[in-house]
Amino acid sequence: MDMNELNATAQNLISVRQMIEELQAEAEALTDKIKAAMVEQGTEALQGDGWKATWRNVNSSRFDSKSFKQDHADLYSQYSRATTTPRFVLSV
Template structure:
């Protein structure tokens, strides 16, 4: 692939990325409107037509790695595992 082709692909990618960010912002705005309506109605679930919308608090428990590392450095080191990934960036 020539340098000109790479640059065109990058420009196309950046434009699609910009469009994707705009769409994501629009989706978030619509979601916020729906959540506001649910709050106004005082409900955490709405059934309308073929859709069921829920906006509920969910409780979950997660392991606090940072606190464990501070409290048990040796034990943490014995179980930590390296992870290798490949990263693609365009700047």
């Protein structure tokens, strides 16, 4: 791929990422509208033509590795392992 093609591809990627951000913001605004309707109606579930929305609390339990590391540094270092992953960054 020559430099002109690379420039065009990078610009296209930047443009697509901007569109994704705009669409995510729009999806969040639409989600907020549905949530507001649920609060207004005092319900955790709504249903329409071909869709159903639920909004409720979900309990979960997660491991607090930061606290564990502070309290048990020796065990943390014994059982932690380093990993390497590729990361692609395109900055403007």
